[in-house]
Amino acid sequence: MEKKYLFESTSFLRVILLLSLFVILLIGGFTYRHIANLKDSTEVVVKTYKVNVELEHIVSYLRDAESGYRNYIATKDTLYLKPYLNASEKVNSSFLKLKGLIKENSQQQENLKVLNILTDSLFSNFYKSNVFVKNNETNTEAFRTLYFKEKIIIDSIRRQSNTMFDLENKLLNIRQEKYQSDSQFTPLFFYSVLLVTLILIIIAYNKISIDLKHIKAKNDQLLIFKEATNQSEIIGKHGNWIWHIESNIFAYSDNLYRLLGEEPQSFEATFDNFLKFVHPEDMEKFSKDLDKMIKVEELPITNYRIIQKNGSIKYLKTYAKSFYSVNGQKRLIGNTSDVTYEIEGILTLEEHNLKLERNNKELSAFNYAASHDLQEPLRKIQTFISRLEEKEGNKFSDSGRQYLDRIKSAATRMRLLIDDLLQFSRTNKPDKEFISSDLNTLFENAKQDMAEIILEKKAQITGDTLPIATVIVFQIQQLFSNLLSNSLKYSREETVPIIKINYSKVKADEEPDLIKASKSLYHKITFTDNGIGFEQKYTDQIFQLFSRLHNKKEYSGTGVGLSICKKIVDNHQGYIFAKGEINIGATFIIYLPVS
Incomplete structure (x- = not known):
């Protein structure tokens, strides 16, 4: 059995193709992940930027409110209260935006709560000190306490905002470092994976190229085999046929047409067309034999005659065996041979045997007659010789006596020959x-x-x-x-x-x-x-x-x-x-x- 290495097998090529597909899917997965990470990082940057902007807005609104309120205290001009009056609405709007931006960060949510409390405290302090301004009591100790508390709250707001700034920037730096790490690793990984994929594809291409050469060589061998089979059919006077039972389709070899006296592929290969050549006297037997094809796995050898268009009668012998294709379809493959010379030879031999048997019987009868019927005249000859020798022996001359002895000797040898012939005949x-x-x-x-x-x-x-x-x-x-x-x-x-x-x-x-x-x-x-x-x-x-x-x-x-x-x-x-x-x-x- 020829040794077959792993890399020469078709399974190896399938494994390579599957690995290549897996690598391509892997690259696609990592690419998707990288894009998703890039999108997440972008969203983080944008979100951090928005958080910082809103914090800046809050601090800015509160500064404007504080500045306007101080100018109002100093001038008693209500025009300076406009920033203070607008600040509350703007700060609340920024707080709502911040809540949406930091909803996934629990620490920032706690910081925002503290900032919200400080803001509310600041506006409450503005409201209380405004009462002293309206009553012209700004020089009282209570007003100065509220004014000093306002400054403390503003500083606390500023510190809380910075704390949220710092935390947001810290998270941003962490995510940027991770993104940079992924960005540095991803090109190297992609290059390595692409290199491995390229190697696998080269191996697969080489294997496919080798397989194509082998297939071409096998096709050449098949063509040679097909031609050799055609020549063998012509020399051996036989033809092949295939019956696709489920689809009821026949396929005849070229030489099967020649056995029927027709040109190759000169008519459609069907059962009815073939029956046209079968001898009428053999039609019934032939049809019964063919009916067994579907029921049994093998068709016994069947002999029948055909009549070619030129009137020649040929003796054919057919044998068939069923098999199943890879898709489970039943087929019948058969071989039909021209046995005309064999049948004619057998008939001639039988005729010769009959003639030989008749000749043997005639020879045996002749041998029996010759052996037995010759004994009676031979006995008479020997008897007369004996009597002649007894009664007339002394009257013979010397030459006469010599002739008599020769006759007697010849008769004795004739007796021995007849006895031996009888014995030889008995052995047959x-x-x-x-x-x-x-x-x-x-x-x-x-x-x-x-x-x-x-x-x-x-x-x-x-x-x-x-x-x-x-x-x-x-x-x-x-x-x-x-x-x-x-x-x-x-x-x-x-x-x-x-x-x-x-x-x-x-x-x-x-x-x-x-x-x-x-x-x-x-x-x-x-x-x-x-x-x-x-x-x-x-x-x-x-x-x-x-x-x-x-x-x-x-x-x-x-x-x-x-x-x-x-x-x-x-x-x-x-x-x-x-x-x-x-x-x-x-x-x-x-x-x-x-x-």
Whole structure:
């Protein structure tokens, strides 16, 4: 699996974009906060200015009132009372404005209350001293006390105003320091945040650029794959289609049109348009198969015929499987192949098999007739030869006697050939029953069949104990008989035949001769003799039908015996091999599968 680093993933790009959006929102938040602080600071400055102005107004109004009142005392001119009379209304107006400006400052509200009391005290003192002025009692001790008290109240008002001035300016300085601190920090913070944002955007841009290159490369690969798929469809004679079930929309590949004998995308891809090509005899079956598409996840392989516009009939095979898209919509993707050559090949093969079966039956009948029907005239020939030899034998000339012996020998060989053909024909019969049998018993039965020639040649036969195996009984006994007969027949003159039989159970992968074996375990039976042997180059030839390595005058035989052995071993899905050396002997190795 290809290793994928974090910065190469799409999730990493999403994280960067989200971080960038967060930073932008953060900058917006701080900007809003900074503007709000600036607005608050501006409002504080304006409010402080207004408070100071109103305080100045109060002090100024009271000074004017005091100055006018003193001039009135000195001149007794009522014109000087005008500032005094207007001051009360103006001072009250300023007090109302101050209450609104300092409503959020409890300390200033307390200071304003004190200032209000002092102001009221001042006007009360003006009112009391005015009585003395009207009565011309300004030289009395009581008037001087009130006049002195007026000065004290004015000084107290002035001090209280200064206290409120100082407190307001102090608050203003504190807020200005905070604003200046924020003003100094904000540019640095904005620059840092913008720098980080720029870095993130550069990283995101780089990632997007890399992704675009990868997407372009993938698109190139997809184009190559698409073209390769088109070529594969053309070569493989198949086409693809997709059915969007919910929207009932079909999509056909170009080669599917070609399978129908049409140009790519030459008609609208719909179910009804496709049905126009289906063979009428296959229409019902084809429709039923397609009805199963929506109900089942997979559509079994369905075969049907189509008729192209030029009249050609093609055999098609279709397979489909459903799947769900990322948005949950069900779709069916299918593959349609042109199997015309396969179907025609199968039909041709079936026809050939039928012909071969008929030929085999005819050959079997001919073989049976030839083998059995020839025996009757052959028996008559042998009988007449025997009678002719008994009754007229002494009347033959030497050449006549020689001709008679040749006729007799030919008839005997004909008898052997017919018997061997019958045996070979039996090995080809289909009714072969496999039975679990003791091979030692079958081998003893074969020895009994050959008992006369064994005694005649004084042959020595030794061997290992053979296993119990599942075999066709009469064929395995025939196999043993033929191998014994072969060893006895081709023994050397004036040499006692020695035949050894060895057995072992072997694994196929441990035997050099069993490279292409289909089973894993085999019974290995080896026949070894000390006869005339044969050249190793003839090892395959000796198993061929009617094949002989020796002159028929030297050794009797028809060339069928070993062919029968090969056929019997083949019937048991086994193997037989032969090895020989001239005047040393022959070895036959048999492998029978362990069932």
